[in-house]
Amino acid sequence: MVLHLAWASLRRHTSRTLLAILGVAVAAAMLLDMVMMSTGLRESFRELLMSRGFQLRIAPKGTLPFDTDATIADVGRIVATLRLNDDIIAISPVLGSTIHVPIGPRTFTSATLGVNPAVQGDYDLVSGRDPAAVNEIAVNDDFVSATGVKVGDTIQVSTGYDPQLRTYSDSRAMVITGRVRFLYGAANQLATAMNLSTVQEMARRSDKASLFMIKVRDDADVEEARAWIERAVPQVSALSIATALEQVDQRLSYFRQLAFILGTVSLFVGFLLVTTLITVSVNERVGEITVMRALGVSKGHIVQQIVVEGMVITLSGAAAGLALGLVTARYLNGILASFPGLPVAIDFFLFQPKAAWMSLGLLSLSGIAAGVYPSWRAASLPIATTLREEAIA
Amino acid sequence: MLVQIAAALLLFQPPQQRTIAIDERLAADAGIAIGDKLIVSAKPGDTGGDTVIVSAIVKRGADPAEIARSEYKVRMHLDHLQTVAGYGDRVDRFAVATRGDSATSIALRDINAAAFGFEAHLSRDIAVGTSRTFQVVSRFHKAIGVITIVASAIFLLCIMLLKVEERRRDVAALRLMGISARTVVKGVVTEAALLALVGSALGVGVGWLASQFINWYYQGLYRTPLYFSLVTPSIVTFAVALSLVLGIVAGLLASLRLVRTPPLALFGR
């Protein structure tokens, strides 16, 4: 009967109820988006960092990977030193550079990574094979779209460019062996991968690397390994995934704070809307509520009925808000994904069921809270006096 | 510590007085004062670089690109930096000052025609090109703003409907007395407009205070003189106008709904 009465009361003013549900839906959508945003970037980045199993990154001391043009010298010696640690099972040195590729009347500039294809963690092979030999190159889809080349083609690749003479130096022919998808590649960025020694030679950075990616044994202590590396190789900074995430958190703390503020405001607005609706609805029905009390209906059941009304609005709004929130999250993510240099794989808004449940939980609590006070107040009015006042009114 | 090499400078100093200027953040974090001696090197972890004297501490500029980056900035004499970095007689770019807009256009044209392999750009165009990050943030803020406005509009309409309906008996009594629907609607809309005006004034006040807090907080957090939030006359005008329009529309819709119902029905008969 409680449910039936609640439902009947909501249907009595259908447009009012629907409008309230719509209002809650918008608040719920915003709340969901903010919950997604507060954890999305971090989780997305963590997933990306863990995607190939490399738990540590080594960069020039005091820098973050590829944050500056600085490089690490003595790659060979460093690799030998790292191999002394039994916990380290894979070492992938990477050197970043820029190449110029003349095709027809145009010259295309592309980022390039020099890697060891056997242990690399920077790209996934889409088609073809890894660039194993010194005269082989793999390219991404943006490169293919821009240049019109295909796997099997031979292209001229240069690293040096003299702007005064407008000539390229260190030019060599490279065969395209495969198409790859760079895990850390930004949108619309031309990128290629070659053998590490090839890039070192062409860029005249012999025995240098921009960073190392390190894989440790599953049962090893990552932090211990990190500390060991920094002691053994003093000219570098070693970053665990936790450290990297901290850096990301610090740099993008603004978004987490914004998410918290907007999420709180959304929850408050949703709560306010339901409270106002319930309060007005209860005030209109004081006579009915008092009569029910006179008939012997307990305060608890009256509060229950009204809380159920609040919950129906809140939960209906939350369900609609979930759908709306996913749509708006996609739209907002699309805006933020155009951050220059941001890896395509990173999402600011990552849907996690936990986020949805958290939003639902918060909204449910607010729906309950919205109904409790006005209904308790109305159910506690003195029956005889209230009936007389209602009769006069 | 690896010292971030910034663009070089103008005056030539004799080699025996190699001095550098550091930014205030570096000075504060590392406890460096004017007159202190430092070692600068282009190699990370290198302790055998050049010894220099700190001759000045400079304020950081309000550069959006520096937000959230824990970088330090150092200014060195050009030849010194070229030597330390092993750059030789090279620079990344020239900054050119001209006398007025027409001189700028002429200089741009002449340099691009004469320079071999160089391209001259207006500083303003470079600023636009390098501010993509903040264009993205700006678009994001606008999107959030639009969503907030939509949510507020729905909320306002809902509340207005509720509040006007609460007074349906009063409206019914007025109508039965002979007061026209038009008068009732005008009254409700006027009330809604007044509420919207007062609410806007309060909202502008709250927004201004929030803006002050945001700037204070983020300037401290990111250690920058940059302004993160600005309340301008045009923003205030837009906000007030929008809330006025929303308030009036909400009041109009709510009152029209009420006057269309026969008065006796409003009494519940």
Add this chain to the structure above:
Amino acid sequence: MSLVEVRDLARDYRFGADDVHALRGVTFDIAEGDYVAIVGPSGCGKSTLLNLLGAIDKPTRGTVRIRNESPGSMRDREATLFRLRNIGFVFQRFYLMPTLSARENVELPMAEAGLKSAERSARARELLSYVGLAQRERHRPSELSGGEQQRVAIARALANKPAILLADEPTGELDAKTGAEIIALFGQLNADRTTIIVVTHDDELARAARRRIHMRDGVIVNE
């Protein structure tokens, strides 16, 4: 032993700085099966007396005992339960739930008392049939006439087989013809052993009762 025992019952109200003595100490008994009309001019305290009998108000002084229980000294929860099980209320303005059908209105007290759906549905139909509204069970109050609404209210009041049926001006909102039908219904109920106490200005209703208590200025002046 009487079904209802009232001893020196008084109720005072405070309106601003003034004290109003709505009831100044009334004493009477009502036996099971009685049909009592409480009559008197406006403001004499008859509705106040009915509210105290119905445990929807608390006395300032004195006692009410119904079936040897004293609802005036009960806490809210107990008093609510007491009303549910022992009192049936009929109001001048019917006070049916506008969102429920006639049958659902009658079922409401039974649902509160914990009766199962099928059981209360059957009893509600039985009661509506008794008051002559079997064919109107699905209609909402807005679709019923005043007399029909009052019949539904009476059926609702009888839902949990109360010890007493209390009626406050049950014909006050009805025309003479409809009022007469309600009066007849009360007669039928009393003939079927329902104890009825009505407060009324209606002479016809007062005459239909088997006992009349006259009140004036908060006291009983005649019985």
